[in-house]
Amino acid sequence: MAGIVLTTKExxxxxxxxxxxxxxxxxxxxxxxGGEEKKSVAKIAALGxxxxxxxxxxxxxxxxxxxxxxxxxxxxxxxxxxxxxxQNKLQKDRVWVINQLRRCVSYxxxxxxxxxxxxxxxxxxxxxxxxxxxxxxxxxxxxxxxYADTVGILHRHRIVREIPQLHAVLKxxxxxxxxxxxxxxxxxxxxxxxxxxxxxxxxxxxxxERAGNCDLYQMILACRECPDIWLPIEPGMVLELEQYLRKxxxxxxx
Amino acid sequence: MKGGYLQxxxxxxxxxxxxxxxxxxENLQRENLLHFCMLLQGVGIQKIEISLExxxxxxxxxxxxxxxxxxxxxxxxxxxxxxxxLDFICTVEVWEGMETDDYLFPDVQMTLEYSVRRWSDLTxxxxxxxxxxxxxxxIRLAGLIDPVDIDILDxxxxxxxxxxxxxxxxxxxxxxxxxxxxxxxxxxxxxxxSGTFCGWGTREHFxxxxxxxxxxxxLDEFTIPAGDLALLPRLGSEYEKLTGCAIxxxxxxxxxxxxxxxxxxxxDGISKDPATYEPFPPALVGKTRRLVLGKHxxxxxxxxxxxxxGVLIAGAEEQLLQQVKHHSMKLQRGxxxxxxxxxxxxxxxxxxNHVVAGRDENGCKDCGYHSAxxxxxxxxxxxxxxxxxxC
Numbered sequence: 191m192a193g194i195v196l197t198t199k200e201x202x203x204x205x206x207x208x209x210x211x212x213x214x215x216x217x218x219x220x221x222x223x224g225g226e227e228k229k230s231v232a233k234i235a236a237l238g239x240x241x242x243x244x245x246x247x248x249x250x251x252x253x254x255x256x257x258x259x260x261x262x263x264x265x266x267x268x269x270x271x272x273x274x275x276x277q278n279k280l281q282k283d284r285v286w287v288i289n290q291l292r293r294c295v296s297y298x299x300x301x302x303x304x305x306x307x308x309x310x311x312x313x314x315x316x317x318x319x320x321x322x323x324x325x326x327x328x329x330x331x332x333x334x335x336x337y338a339d340t341v342g343i344l345h346r347h348r349i350v351r352e353i354p355q356l357h358a359v360l361k362x363x364x365x366x367x368x369x370x371x372x373x374x375x376x377x378x379x380x381x382x383x384x385x386x387x388x389x390x391x392x393x394x395x396x397x398x399e400r401a402g403n404c405d406l407y408q409m410i411l412a413c414r415e416c417p418d419i420w421l422p423i424e425p426g427m428v429l430e431l432e433q434y435l436r437k438x439x440x441x442x443x444x
Numbered sequence: 445m446k447g448g449y450l451q452x453x454x455x456x457x458x459x460x461x462x463x464x465x466x467x468x469x470e471n472l473q474r475e476n477l478l479h480f481c482m483l484l485q486g487v488g489i490q491k492i493e494i495s496l497e498x499x500x501x502x503x504x505x506x507x508x509x510x511x512x513x514x515x516x517x518x519x520x521x522x523x524x525x526x527x528x529x530l531d532f533i534c535t536v537e538v539w540e541g542m543e544t545d546d547y548l549f550p551d552v553q554m555t556l557e558y559s560v561r562r563w564s565d566l567t568x569x570x571x572x573x574x575x576x577x578x579x580x581x582x583i584r585l586a587g588l589i590d591p592v593d594i595d596i597l598d599x600x601x602x603x604x605x606x607x608x609x610x611x612x613x614x615x616x617x618x619x620x621x622x623x624x625x626x627x628x629x630x631x632x633x634x635x636x637x638s639g640t641f642c643g644w645g646t647r648e649h650f651x652x653x654x655x656x657x658x659x660x661x662x663l664d665e666f667t668i669p670a671g672d673l674a675l676l677p678r679l680g681s682e683y684e685k686l687t688g689c690a691i692x693x694x695x696x697x698x699x700x701x702x703x704x705x706x707x708x709x710x711x712d713g714i715s716k717d718p719a720t721y722e723p724f725p726p727a728l729v730g731k732t733r734r735l736v737l738g739k740h741x742x743x744x745x746x747x748x749x750x751x752x753x754g755v756l757i758a759g760a761e762e763q764l765l766q767q768v769k770h771h772s773m774k775l776q777r778g779x780x781x782x783x784x785x786x787x788x789x790x791x792x793x794x795x796x797n798h799v800v801a802g803r804d805e806n807g808c809k810d811c812g813y814h815s816a817x818x819x820x821x822x823x824x825x826x827x828x829x830x831x832x833x834x835c
Binding site: 191192193194195196197223225226227248274275278279281311340341342343345346347370371372373374376377378380381384396397399400401402405408409411412414415416438441442444 | 589590591592594618619620621622623624627628631652655658659662663694695696697699700701702703704705706707708709710712713716717719720721722723724734736738739740769772773775776777778
C-alpha cells in the first residue's frame with residue numbers, strides 16, 4: 191500500500207506472528223530493492239521459521255542474485271504474460287519473454303533454489319500463451335505456477351473454466367493471486383480453490399496495491415462455509431495481527 | 445477479454461440504504477435525502493428502496509424518482525399509495541398476513557421478499573398464481589450466503605420465469621461473496637440486483653452497489669445500466685453524512701487511496717501505460733491517481749514526481765532517491781510533498797545544481813526569474829511553490 195512503511199523490526203515481528211498462524215509461506219519482500227528491504231528479507235530468512243520464506247523477483251538475473259544472497263527458501267519470478275505488459279511495459283515481445291524466463295529459471299535452479307513463477311496479468315493474457323509460459327518454466331525446473339489477476343478483473347465464470355484448463359496442461363501445483371478492484375478477491379480465491387488451486391495468496395487486512403488483495407480473515411470465513419476446504423488458521427489470531435498492522439498504516443496521513 | 449459467450453441480460457439495480465432502520469435520523473432532512481437519491485440515480489441505480497419514515501420526509505415525492513416502499517402492514521401500504529407510490533416490497537410473511545383483495549390497483553406492484561440463507565431454503569418457496577393478479581410479479585431472494593451450490597439459482601430462475609415471475613437477487617456479504625453472487629444472478633437471468641452503497645447495513649451487509657455497477661460496466665458480458673460513475677465521490681460524501689460511517693481508504697471503486705501508488709515497478713508501468721496496473725482509468729469513477737514517494741520508490745518514480753512538482757535537479761535523481769528512502773525509513777511512512785521539496789532544496793544547496801521551478805533551464809516559466817548564465821538562487825521558486833502552490 192502506498193505510503194505504508196514497516197521497519198525491519200516490525201517486519202520480523204509480523205513474520206513471527208504469521209508463522210504462529212501456521213501460514214504455509216511468507217513472501218518477505220523484494221531484495222533487489224536493496225538497503226533496508228534486502229536486510230529485512232535476509233533477517234526473516236534467518237529466523238528459522240516453520241513456514242517457507244520466499245522473495246519476489248522480476249525476470250532479471252541480478253534480482254535473483256539478490257534473493258539468493260538473502261538465503262530464502264524459495265525464489266519467485268514474476269513473468270509478464272499479457273501483450274499489454276510485454277509490449278507497453280517491457281517493450282519486448284513474447285519470444286523474448288520465453289527466452290528470458292528460461293534463462294532466469296535455469297540460473298536460479300543451478301544455484302539450488304526452489305523456483306516458482308508468476309503469470310503476471312494472466313487475466314488479460316492469451317490463455318494459450320499462459321500455457322506456453324507455464325510449460326516452459328516447468329521444463330526448466332520451476333515447481334509451481336501462480337496465476338495473477340493483476341488488475342482484479344476475474345470472476346467466477348472465468349475461473350471455473352480457465353483454471354482447470356491450465357491445470358490439465360501444466361499438471362503442476364497452481365497458486366492464485368487476486369486483487370480486489372471489483373470486490374472479488376476473496377470470492378475469486380475461493381472459487382480458484384474449488385477449481386483445483388492449492389495455494390492462495392492473501393494479506394492481512396487485504397492490504398495491497400489499489401483496493402488490495404485477498405483478505406486472509408475474510409478468506410477463512412468464506413472457506414468455513416465449505417466443508418471440503420480445510421484451512422487450519424485461527425481467525426481470531428488474524429485479527430490480532432490486523433490490529434498490529436493498523437498502527438503502521440495510520441502513520442501516513444496522505 | 446471481451447465477452448460474448450454469455451447472453452446479455454438487461455438488469456436493474458435497487459439501493460436499499462434508505463430502508464435500513466440504522467440511518468442517522470438527525471441527518472434525515474429532505475434536501476440531503478433528495479440529493480442522495482438523485483446521485484444514486486445519476487450513477488445508474490434505477491430504484492431506491494425506502495422506509496415509510498423516509499417517505500414522510502421526502503413527500504411530496506419528485507416524479508422522476510423511482511421509489512420502492514418497504515411496508516410491514518396493510519396500513520403502511522395504504523399510506524404509501526396515498527403518497528403516489530406504486531412499487532412496494534414486503535416479506536412474504538407480511539404479505540400472507542395481509543388482506544389484499546379490496547384495495548390493490550392494477551398499476552401497483554408488490555415484490556415479495558424471501559429469506560434464502562441456504563440453497564435448501566429455495567425448495568420451501570411456494571408461489572401462488574393468484575398473487576400475480578394482486579400485483580405480485582417479482583420475488584426477491586435475500587441472503588444467498590452459501591456460495592457452493594450457486595448453480596441451483598440458474599434452475600430456480602428459469603423455473604419461476606416460466607410461471608411469469610421475475611427475480612431480484614439481494615445477496616448478503618457475510619463471506620465477501622455478494623458481488624460474485626450478484627454477477628452470477630445476472631448471468632442466470634435475475635432482472636435486478638439489490639444492495640446498498642458501500643455494502644452498508646446495520647443488520648446485514650449487502651452487495652456494495654458501486655462494485656456491482658463497475659463490474660457490470662467492465663466485464664463486457666452484461667448489459668449495463670446507464671449512469672455516470674464519476675458521480676461516485678459525491679455520492680460517497682452524502683453516504684457518510686447519512687450513515688455516520690467513513691468509507692475505508694482502500695474500499696474498491698470508492699476508497700480514497702485506491703489509485704495511490706508507490707512501488708517502483710508500478711510507477712514504471714504506469715508512466716508507460718496506466719492500463720498496465722489499473723483495471724479502469726481513475727477518471728471513470730471520479731478519481732485521480734497519485735504518486736507517493738517512499739521506501740519502495742524507484743528512480744523513475746522520482747523523475748515523475750519531480751516533473752509533477754515542476755522541479756529539475758539535473759543529474760542528481762539517484763541521490764534524491766536515496767534521500768527519499770532514508771527519510772521514509774526514518775519517518776516510517778511515505779513522504780509528503782513539502783518534505784520532498786525540502787529534500788530537493790537542501791540537495792540544491794549542497795551540490796550547487798541549477799534548480800528552477802518549471803522545465804525551462806533558462807528561467808522560471810511562471811515568474812521569469814532568471815539565472816542569466818550564472819548559478820541562480822532557484823530557492824526563490826521552490827519557496828514560492830511550497831507556500832502558495834505557484835510563483
